[in-house]
Amino acid sequence: MGPSDQQLVTEAIGGSQEAYRQLLERYRQPVVSLVYRIVRDLSWAEDVSQEAFLKAFRALASFQVERKFSSWLFKIAHNTAIDALRRRRIETVPLETADPDKPDLLDCLPGGDLDSPASKLHSRTLGIAIAEAIANLRPEYRSAVELRFIQGLPYEEIADIMQLPLGTVKTHLHRARKALVEQLSDAGWRPETSGR
Amino acid sequence: MSREPRQELERWLEAERHLETPEAEAALGALLAALPPVQVSEGFVDRVLGAADRIGRPVWWQRHAWLWRAALVSWLVTGFAALASTLGLVGGVWQSGQAVGLASRAAVGIGRLLAGLLVGADGLARASRAVAQLFSGPSILLFLVICALTTTIAARALTVVIAPERSIRHV
CATH class of the missing domain: 1.10.10.10 (Winged helix-like DNA-binding domain superfamily/Winged helix DNA-binding domain)
Structure with a gap:
């Protein structure tokens, strides 16, 4: 059982690189999964997820540590994905036309x-x-x-x-x-x- | 997962057919939990950290930027107050004998202004009071009080206007 989200966030606000890394390791899969579900493209989902994490880190100084970090992060990721989707106005991508060289959820x-x-x-x-x-x-x-x-x-x-x-x-x-x-x-x- | 995906699918579809929402949600959750998780590419974490370093995380003086902005406004207002007081003397009857006195008072005023720049908020307040005592008079004190109120209001306004974005842009 590693440090709690609250501990990591407090350390990250203090400038700890390791705390940032641990938060990323802990939430990279759930965030990318949520973003992927919205944008329906795995490589794009990683780009959008990266943008979401950067937004979160920039706003970390104003985050109230008593709040639930995962909800806050998911909210950022969700909003970032919706914004990305609207910007790109992606059409439904037929699964059979997905890049065969790229790993896919269905592989x-x-x-x-x-x-x-x-x-x-x-x-x-x-x-x-x-x-x-x-x-x-x-x-x-x-x-x-x-x-x-x-x-x-x-x-x-x-x-x-x-x-x-x-x-x-x-x-x-x-x-x-x-x-x-x-x-x-x-x-x-x-x-x-x-x-x- | 104890059941095969097909069994979970059956359970879910049957629950939906019988309008059993809790059972349907549980079965659908079990069915979707059987799907493999999204595989995040290797190096994702390093890429994010690298991008974060390029952008720059807020350092301590940036997190307390409001303090420096308030101090800057205080210094500007205090400097203006000292300058206005000095000019007020010049506006009176000019005599050649007053040149030395004026120059020395100006030098003191400038010196105290520089001390205020270096010391901080408390030092600035002491310097302001010292300047007021030198020139004396209720009008000067009133002017300094007005400057202090202006500083407080300006600092608060700057904090609101210039402070970094606090809310995440959302739909």
């Missing part, structure tokens, strides 16, 4: 304990379908899905990060789930069981 999908190639292919296909369905959601829905189901944050924190009312966050998640169900059903992924 390795879980096979779990599945041994047969067919099972692994099945899981990979399911993973692709889920990732594609999420990518086709509206940006605010994608953000909410990432923060709730992948980062595992509570509703209140998501509302703070996205600067939305609590009810709106719940509505976004509800509609996102419905949209995902609809997309997966259209892609042929339906429940095999008819009842419980």
Whole structure:
């Protein structure tokens, strides 16, 4: 168990290079994951994430250490990604046209304990379908899905990060789930069981 | 994860069909948690730190820039007050015998101004009081009080206007 966020932030404000590095190591994956979910391009997501981290470090002197650092950082990352998306006005990038030389989220999908190639292919296909369905959601829905189901944050924190009312966050998640169900059903992924 | 992705998918779709929101959210969370995390490229941390060094992190005097700005305004106002007091003497009846006295008083005033620049806020206040005593008179004291109030208000205004951005630009 390393130092707390509060300790690292205090040291970073004092100018500790090592504290900055530890904060980066701790939050690089969640931040890039959130940004990637919004901008849907991994290399671009890293650039935007870098911009977000730099914004955060510049504003670190005015950060109140009693606040939750992760929420504050996610808020910056979320806003930076939305700004980047608006600046670039990127169209939905078909997954099949992604750069084959660059690692992608879909390049390795879980096979779990599945041994047969067919099972692994099945899981990979399911993973692709889920990732594609999420990518086709509206940006605010994608953000909410990432923060709730992948980062595992509570509703209140998501509302703070996205600067939305609590009810709106719940509505976004509800509609996102419905949209995902609809997309997966259209892609042929339906429940095999008819009842419980 | 204890279940295969397909099982989680089934669980989720069934929960959605039966409008069981908590169960649906739990199943969807489990399903998405099975997806591999985003792989951040090697060197990402070093790139960010390198960019941060190029931009420059705020050093201690930048974090307390408001103090230096307030001091600068104080010095300017105090200097103006001393200069105005000196000019007030010149505006009176000029006699040749007063030249030496005027020159020495001017030198004292300038010397005290320089001392104020070097000492700081407390030193500046003492220098200002010393200048006021030299020239005496209620009008000078009143003028210095007005200068002090102006300094306080200006310092606060500068802090608000010039201070670095505190809020993150957001949608």
